[in-house]
Amino acid sequence: MKITIDMGFGTKAIHAGNRRNLYGSMGTPIVPAVTYEFDGIDEAEAVFFGHTPGYAYSRGGNPTQSVLEEKLAFLEGGESCVVTGSGMAAVASCLLTALRPGDHVISSPVIYGNSHSLLGEYLTDFGVEADFIDLSDLEQLKAAIRPNTKMVYLESPGNPLCNICDIEAICTIAHGANKEIRVVCDNTFATPYNQNPLALGADVVIHSVTKYINGHGDVIAGAVIGKADFIKKVREDALLHMTGAAIGAMESYQILRGMKTFELRMLRHNENALAVAQFLENHPKVRKVYYPGLESFPGHETACRQMRGFGGMLAFELKGGVAAGKQMLKACDLCAVAVSLGDADTLIAHGTTMTHDDCSEELLKTIGITPDLIRMSIGIENKEDIIADLAQALDQVTAG
Numbered sequence: 001m002k003i004t005i006d007m008g009f010g011t012k013a014i015h016a017g018n019r020r021n022l023y024g025s026m027g028t029p030i031v032p033a034v035t036y037e038f039d040g041i042d043e044a045e046a047v048f049f050g051h052t053p054g055y056a057y058s059r060g061g062n063p064t065q066s067v068l069e070e071k072l073a074f075l076e077g078g079e080s081c082v083v084t085g086s087g088m089a090a091v092a093s094c095l096l097t098a099l100r101p102g103d104h105v106i107s108s109p110v111i112y113g114n115s116h117s118l119l120g121e122y123l124t125d126f127g128v129e130a131d132f133i134d135l136s137d138l139e140q141l142k143a144a145i146r147p148n149t150k151m152v153y154l155e156s157p158g159n160p161l162c163n164i165c166d167i168e169a170i171c172t173i174a175h176g177a178n179k180e181i182r183v184v185c186d187n188t189f190a191t192p193y194n195q196n197p198l199a200l201g202a203d204v205v206i207h208s209v210t211k212y213i214n215g216h217g218d219v220i221a222g223a224v225i226g227k228a229d230f231i232k233k234v235r236e237d238a239l240l241h242m243t244g245a246a247i248g249a250m251e252s253y254q255i256l257r258g259m260k261t262f263e264l265r266m267l268r269h270n271e272n273a274l275a276v277a278q279f280l281e282n283h284p285k286v287r288k289v290y291y292p293g294l295e296s297f298p299g300h301e302t303a304c305r306q307m308r309g310f311g312g313m314l315a316f317e318l319k320g321g322v323a324a325g326k327q328m329l330k331a332c333d334l335c336a337v338a339v340s341l342g343d344a345d346t347l348i349a350h351g352t353t354m355t356h357d358d359c360s361e362e363l364l365k366t367i368g369i370t371p372d373l374i375r376m377s378i379g380i381e382n383k384e385d386i387i388a389d390l391a392q393a394l395d396q397v398t399a400g
C-alpha cells in the first residue's frame, strides 16, 4: 500500500513504514536476533560496506526497528531516523555526532534537566562551550552567535514551563549567520501530531519516544530524525561506537503497537489539557497556569502559528505556595503523583523535589521554577474525571 504525505496523520501513523513480510502477518514481526548469517564473504562485504541493505549485528539496527524508524521519519517529514534505547541516548548520540572540542552551542535554560547538564556540565569537560539564553528573545540569539557556534539546541514547548520558541525565526537567524549551524529541536512535548520542526527549518528533531509516541508508559526509547547523511553518522559513529545505546526488537514492536492509536491519543491529550488548563486558570487557589493553548500565555500567538494543537503538558503555581502544593498532591486520587509524561494516565509532579530535583537554586531561578511549581501530564481519561479529582484535591488545600 502506498502511503503519501497528503494522507491524514492517523493513516500515516498506522501504515507508514510497514513492510509486507514473509508470512504476510499484519503486525510487524519481532526479530530478536543479535547476529545475521551471510551466504559468504561477498554478501557480508556488501552489507558491511553498505552496498546492499541488510543487517549484521543488532546494535546497528534490526528489522522491527527499521519499520519504526521509517514511520517516525515519515511523520516528522525527515529523510531518515535512528531509534535509540532512550531519549537521553538520542540526545547524547546527536550531540556526540555533531560537536567537537572548541564548538559552541546556544540553548535555553528551559529544556529537560539531563539535556541541560549534558550540554552545560559534561560536554564542557570535553571542550564544548554552551550558552543558555532566553530563546524567545531573538535579539539575545543574534548577540549570542559566535564564529564557532555549531548548534542551537531547543525545546518548544520547553520542559517544564512550556516556553514557546519561534522555531522558524530561530532557524532563519541561525542559518543566516552561518549555514553550518545546526538547529536541533527536541519535539517530545509537542509530538509530530502537533508540530513538525523540520518543516519550520530545523535540521534535526529529537524525541523521547518513551513519552507520547509510545504512549503507554512501558518502554524507554528515543529517536533522532533529519538528513540521511547526518542520521547515518549518528547510527554508525555515536550509536555503534560511542554510546552503544541501541533499542531492542521487542521495545520497537511495543512502540509500533502503541502508535496505531497515536492520533486518537493526541486528540484526547490536546482536548483534555486545554480543559484542565482553563479549569485551573479560573480556580481561586491557583496563581498562574503555563499552557500554550491559553490566550494569557506569552507564547500563545507563536504556538498558534507553528502548532496544530497545544499538547498534553501544563504547569501551574498555587497561591498557598509549597505548603498548598503538598496538600494538593497528597489529596490527588485519580491523578498519580509521578514523574514522566505522555502516558494514558494523568501524572502530577512537584518541580523542585521531583522533575528538577538535581538543579541548583541558581538554575531553578534562571529557568523560572518557583518552589511551588507543579507540572502535569494530562492523560486520556475522561476530562470531567480529571477535573473532578483536581477540584476535590484543591478543596482540601487550606494553606495560603
Ligand SMILES: Cc1ncc(COP(=O)(O)O)c(C=O)c1O
Pocket (backbone or CB within 6 Å): 086, 087, 088, 089, 091, 112, 115, 155, 159, 186, 188, 189, 207, 208, 209, 210, 211, 220, 221, 222, 340
Ligand atoms: C523533553 C525531554 N527530552 C528528553 C528526555 C529524555 O528521555 P528518556 O527518559 O526517554 O531518556 C525527556 C525525559 O523526560 C524529556 O522530557
